[in-house]
Amino acid sequence: MSDNTATSISNQLDAINDYEREPVPASKVKGFKDFLALVASEHIAGTEFVIGPLFVLHGATASDVILGLLVGNILATLSWTLICAPLAVKTRLTLFYQLERISGYKLVSIFNGISGIQACVFAAFMAVVSAGAISLVLGLETPSFSQMLPSGITWVVLVTVLVALITVIAIQGIDLVSKFATISTPWMPWVFLASGIATLPQLGVHSFSDFWTVANTTIWTGTPVEGMSKYNFWHIMFFAWLCNTAMHIGLADTFIYRYAKKSYYGIASFGGMFIGHFMAWIASGILCAAALQAGISDPTPGQVAGIGAGIAGIICVVIAGWTTANPTLYRAGLAIQGIFPSTKRWKITAWLGLAAALMASFPGIVSKLDNLLAWFALIAAPVGAIVVLEVYVFKKLNLETDYSHHRNGKMNWAVAATWIISVTLCYLIYLGLELDFFFFMAIPGWFIAAIVYLFLCKLRQMKQPKNIIKDSL
Amino acid sequence: MANYPIKIILKTLSYLGLLFTAVPAFLSFHGLITFKQYEIFMIVGAFMWFLSAPFWVTKKDNI
Numbered sequence: 001m002s003d004n005t006a007t008s009i010s011n012q013l014d015a016i017n018d019y020e021r022e023p024v025p026a027s028k029v030k031g032f033k034d035f036l037a038l039v040a041s042e043h044i045a046g047t048e049f050v051i052g053p054l055f056v057l058h059g060a061t062a063s064d065v066i067l068g069l070l071v072g073n074i075l076a077t078l079s080w081t082l083i084c085a086p087l088a089v090k091t092r093l094t095l096f097y098q099l100e101r102i103s104g105y106k107l108v109s110i111f112n113g114i115s116g117i118q119a120c121v122f123a124a125f126m127a128v129v130s131a132g133a134i135s136l137v138l139g140l141e142t143p144s145f146s147q148m149l150p151s152g153i154t155w156v157v158l159v160t161v162l163v164a165l166i167t168v169i170a171i172q173g174i175d176l177v178s179k180f181a182t183i184s185t186p187w188m189p190w191v192f193l194a195s196g197i198a199t200l201p202q203l204g205v206h207s208f209s210d211f212w213t214v215a216n217t218t219i220w221t222g223t224p225v226e227g228m229s230k231y232n233f234w235h236i237m238f239f240a241w242l243c244n245t246a247m248h249i250g251l252a253d254t255f256i257y258r259y260a261k262k263s264y265y266g267i268a269s270f271g272g273m274f275i276g277h278f279m280a281w282i283a284s285g286i287l288c289a290a291a292l293q294a295g296i297s298d299p300t301p302g303q304v305a306g307i308g309a310g311i312a313g314i315i316c317v318v319i320a321g322w323t324t325a326n327p328t329l330y331r332a333g334l335a336i337q338g339i340f341p342s343t344k345r346w347k348i349t350a351w352l353g354l355a356a357a358l359m360a361s362f363p364g365i366v367s368k369l370d371n372l373l374a375w376f377a378l379i380a381a382p383v384g385a386i387v388v389l390e391v392y393v394f395k396k397l398n399l400e401t402d403y404s405h406h407r408n409g410k411m412n413w414a415v416a417a418t419w420i421i422s423v424t425l426c427y428l429i430y431l432g433l434e435l436d437f438f439f440f441m442a443i444p445g446w447f448i449a450a451i452v453y454l455f456l457c458k459l460r461q462m463k464q465p466k467n468i469i470k471d472s473l
Numbered sequence: 474m475a476n477y478p479i480k481i482i483l484k485t486l487s488y489l490g491l492l493f494t495a496v497p498a499f500l501s502f503h504g505l506i507t508f509k510q511y512e513i514f515m516i517v518g519a520f521m522w523f524l525s526a527p528f529w530v531t532k533k534d535n536i
Contacts, residue, residue, distance in 0.1 A: 179531045186530070187522045190491055191515070194498035198511050201502060312494070312515030 018345060019258075020337055023092035029261040030178070035268040037182040038256060038327070043244075043272030044188045044280055045126065045324035049301035049317060051243075051277075052284025056292070058231035059224030062215035068233045069281060072240025073273035077266075079241070079248035080257075083384070085266025087391055088257035095254045096338035099383060102390055103415035104404035111383060112338035115252070118376045119332035120352050123166060123325040124359035130321035131158045131360065133302035133314045142300070148364030159360040166322060167353025170329035171346040177326045184323050189275045191316040195308025196283030199290045219289040225297075229436055238439050240277055242377060245442040250380030251387055255331055283308070329353060374438035381442045382422040382449030386415055389450055399457050414456040422449040483525045490521030 019028070055065050091098060096115075100108040135142040135158065143151040150156050169176050205214045216222075224230050247253040248269075257265060287308045291299040294307065305313030333349035340348065394401045403412045425448055426441040435441070497514035500506045506514075 182531050183523070183527050186491065186526070187494065187519065190494040191519075194495055194511075194515065197498040198501045198508065201504075309515050310512030312512065312519045315516075315519055 018334070019092075020094055020334055020345060021097050021341065024258045028259065030259045031261055032265055032268065034178050034182065035256070035260060035265045036271050037185045038178050039268045040181075040185050040189075040271040040275055043269075043276030044185070044192070045276070045320050047125075047129070047301075047324070048192070048276055048280040048320065049129075049284045049287075049304045051239075052281040053288030053291075053299065053304060055231060055236060055281065056220060056285045056288045057225050058228050058235070059222055060220050060231040060236055061222040062212065062220040064222075064231065064233045064236055065220050065282065065285065068236025069240050069278045072237040072242075073277050075237075075241040076244060076248060076277070077270045077273050080253065080269035081264065081266035083388065084248045084251055084253050085257040085260055086263040087251060087388065088254035089260050089263040089265075091254070091391060092258045093254070094258065094334055094338075095251045095383070095387065096335055098254070098387055098390075100338060101402040101405035102386065102412060104411040105409050106411050107404075107416055109339045111379075112335045114376065114379060115246075116332045116335035116339075116352065118246075118372055119328045119335060120356050121359060121372055123163070123329040123332065123352075124356040126321040126325035126328065127159050127162045127166065127356060127360040128363050129301050130162050130318040130325075131155065132300050133305065133317040133321075134158060134162075136300075136302040136306060137311065137314055142302075143363045148362055150361045150363075156361045160357045162322075163325075163353050163357035163360060166325045166329055166356075167350060169326045170333060170353070171349045177330050180326055181323055184319050188316055188320055188323075189279065191305075191309055191312060192275075192280040192283040195305065195313055196279075196286045199286055199308050202290050203286065203293065218293075219286055235437055238437065240273075242439040242442045243277075243373070245377035245439070246380035248384075249442070249446050250377070250384040252331065252380065255334060256327070329356065377439060377442045378423055378426055378445055379419075381445040382419050382453075385422075385446045385449040386418060386453050389453055393454070394457070397454075397458075399461055403457075414453060414460060417456055418449050418453040421452050480529055483528050486521050486525035487530070490518045490523075490525065493518030493521060 019025070060068070096108060096112050099111060132142045134140075135155070140154050140158070141151045143149075143155060169180055200211070200214075203214050203218050205211050260266075284304055287304045288299060290307050291304055296303055299307075301317050302314055305317045307313075309316065329349060329352060332352045333345045336348045336352060337343065337345045390401045393399075400406065403414070404410055422445050426445040429435075429444065430438065430441050493514050497506060497511040501508055501511035
């Protein structure tokens with residue numbers, strides 16, 4: 001590549017503006033169709049082939065699964081529709097920039113760092129899922145999630161190529177991420193549906209009237225496999241509602257919804273929830289039961305999809321992993337850019353892609369994803385509560401908003417204290433009540449943070465005068 | 474529109490691809506085709522979709 005070509009590409013990438021530190025202008029907002037595709041594809045991921053089987057392995061009953069997913073997904077949709085999307089449309093700012101204005105650069109850097117690492121690990125996990133499916137087709141050795149070292153050079157090359165493709169799309173910004181999702185989304189749900197339907201006869205369902213009996217006796221039997229805890233309605237309902245805590249009540253999806261033309265576009269999440277987290281989880285549960293019946297005790301996403309739809313199922317795992325990894329790496333780039341605001345997002349995303357490729361080469365690192373997600377839910381919930389109070393409540397109570405922005409970036413100790421108090425209290429409650437599910441604590445964490453932050457800000461304003469500077473935004 | 478017939482062909486191919494992905498599962502469920510035939514339909518459907526949809530599905534001036 002000549003120097004001129006390299007400079008030209010660099011200039012073109014520099015010119016991509018994703019409005020990381022300013023409101024999205026009215027000319028750049030997107031219509032409902034774009035959101036439906038983007039949100040639906042984000043929740044039809046390779047992980048659906050992991051989560052659906054979890055309910056089977058943890059011994060949930062059929063009614064636990066159906067009712068739990070129904071209620072949980074409605075609550076998740078409402079969280080996006082009533083909290084995340086309206087706030088994003090009102091401010092049109094990224095969560096990170098908004099948080100920086102409230103809490104100050106130092107504090108937001110910590111949150112940005114945690115968010116960036118979490119998103120990067122998630123993108124790496126998706127690459128591992130996709131690469132595992134491709135390995136199955138090519139007959140290559142696939143390392144298990146418990147294996148720390150790569151299974152060979154071919155695995156490293158495979159994940160590096162996959163992450164490179166993900167990175168190129170993420171670098172291009174929301175337009176290309178949205179375009180890729182729009183192409184893939186109409187096809188993927190049919191693969192999940194078809195896999196579930198076509199596999200039912202293997203489990204003894206020969207007419208739809210057989211389904212409920214087989215569902216209770218063969219698929220979701222109510223008996224966990226050895227070494228697994230028992231899941232009931234509450235586990236499934238809370239999991240369906242709060243597995244995306246960081247995105248809805250934690251407001252991370254303001255990145256996407258700040259481009260929404262109307263505030264009600266949050267309802268687009270209904271598509272993602274009921275296709276990805278209802279139909280797909282049920283279908284992958286059916287496939288897991290078929291895999292168990294076939295003697296595969298710990299099926300991988302590729303194996304599960306392969307049982308249901310052969311090569312097309314495996315292609316679906318690869319694409320599903322990819323469509324989830326794209327916006328995830330895009331978010332990671334934005335998060336870390338919050339720490340280095342003068343560096344272009346594309347350069348940061350490229351470095352994060354490199355880190356994701358490195359992590360994906362060592363599957364043992366990304367196998368801790370579930371713990372990481374649960375911790376992140378606990379860390380993200382207070383942030384969402386703080387921003388919601390600032391945007392909707394503070395002006396009505398005559399409390400100062402954007403504290404740090406009005407004081408030349410001074411650290412907002414009330415945010416730091418709220419964060420520490422709510423996370424610590426939640427963890428103590430979790431231990432005290434001997435809960436077996438970290439996600440149970442996200443909602444209490446949100447409300448504890450709201451109460452603590454309101455109290456601390458009120459207390460501070462009683463001692464200090466309000467310092468309002470006319471906002472440039 | 475000059476490319477109107479091409480768009481019609483592309484869209485038809487895409488929708489046929491989705492039909493090839495969704496319908497055979499029900500045929501297999503009712504025993505009208507074998508599981509192997511269902512898997513072949515699924516692959517054909519996937520190729521039909523991904524070779525035709527990118528040319529029209531993201532365009533603003535969809536027919």
